[in-house]
Amino acid sequence: MESPDVVFVLYVEFGKHFWDSYCESITILNTEPVAWYFTRRIVHTNPYYTELNVNKRPYIGPTSTDAELAFYMTNFCKIHSESFVYDPFVGTGxxxxxxAKHKAICFGQDLDIGILQGGYSINCNIPRNPDKNVNKNFTHFNLSTPELLCGDNSKPVFIHLPDGIFDAIICDPPFGIRAGAKCLGPKASRMDKYNKLLQYMHDNRDDKDIRKRCYPMTKPYPLQDVVYDLFHTSAIYLRLHGRLCFLLPILPTTSYDALPTHPCFIRKYACDQIIQGNLRRTAITFEKILPYSHDYDIWPSSQKELPTPDWVITREMIFNTKSF
Structure with missing residues (x-):
């Protein structure tokens, strides 16, 4: 029926929202509905975030986050026009x-220079397209372009910035499911080549174009290290009561008590999004409640020495068809 006078809507609720004993907001999704709502539509408008939908952007990638989820995460972090926001895995932005839609000042970082510059192809004979890059996504929607930096999450390039400079840190870290994470450093099998490269760069250090011809080596970056390094960076560079929000793949059997945390933070929200089958990801939001102390410098390395937590083995469970 076109242009009906009255529209009836049926809503099905699969989630249950509650506050746990630590006054943290938790949303649990069930496979069976917990409630049904049959009602009459009073008013309907298109959500404001639809103008930033993935299919309307000039530059996207296989891991581009959908607009609705991105706006949820900015709301979780209370981002507004005076916020300074950082994304350490910026990707396509x-x-x-x-x-930026909230008029925040944005700063992004990614290790893949090809993604930042955009328009690249596996075939080196194909020239870059100047209209396919991260900044083009922002100018296309008349938004302020972010400051972008090629860098490594495990080795922040802004170590000389003052502590507590960011109001919010939001990101979608690479999980190793659709995109594998990498960090700077050589694989064990390439140490000889790595040492030769360092020697070559040292011998030609007066050559101004040496860095254009030499790219740093990378190695696999385990999810556990990604998250702990992210916490460590956030503990230093987030202001007090600033917020960190990131996505993490989990399974229905994953306990919320087992989700990662840090002494400087308190978890505020954990909201699940079902992707397919048993696979889901949760948007975890933390608030920084304690100032950073150098006593926490050894925290990342100490966490990596502990037994592997449940949320780390999600990838292995996914690719093990017998257990997924």
Whole structure:
């Protein structure tokens, strides 16, 4: 029926929202509905975030975050026009697009220079397309472009910035499911080549173009290290009561008590999104409640020595068809 006078809507609720004993907001999704709502539509408008939908952007990638989820994350972090926002895995800029829509000042980092420059192809004979890059996504929607930096989450390039400079840190870290994480450093099998490269760069250090011809080596970056390094960076560079929000893949059997945390933070929200089958990801939001102390410098390394937590083995469970 076209242009009906009255529209009836049926809503099905699969989630249950409650506060746990630590006054933290938790949302649990069930496979069976917990409630049904049959009602009459009074008014309907298109959500404001639809103008930033993935299919409307000039530059996207296989891991670009959808606009709705990106705006949820910016709301979780209370991002507004005076916020300074950082995304350490900026990719094609999906999360910073939502932050820029709130008129926030945005700063992004990614290790893959090809993604930042955009328009690249596996075939080196194909020239770059100047209209396919991260900044083009922002100018396309008349938004302020972010400051972008090629860098490594495990080795922040802004170590000389003052502590507590960011109001919010939002990101979608690579999980190793659709995109594998990498960090700077050589694989054990390439140490000889790595040492030769260092020697070559040292011998030609007066050559101004040496860095254009030499790219740093990378190695696999385990999810456990990604999260702990992210916490460590956030503990230093987030202001007090600033917020950190990131996505993490989990299974229905994953306990919320087992989710990662840090002494400087308190968990505020954990909201699940079902992807397919048993696979889901949760948007975890933390608030920084304690100032950073150098006593926490050894925290990342100490956590990596502990037994592997449940949320780390999600990838192995996914690719093990017998257990997934």
């Amino acid at each position: 999906s999360l910073l697009l939502a932050a």
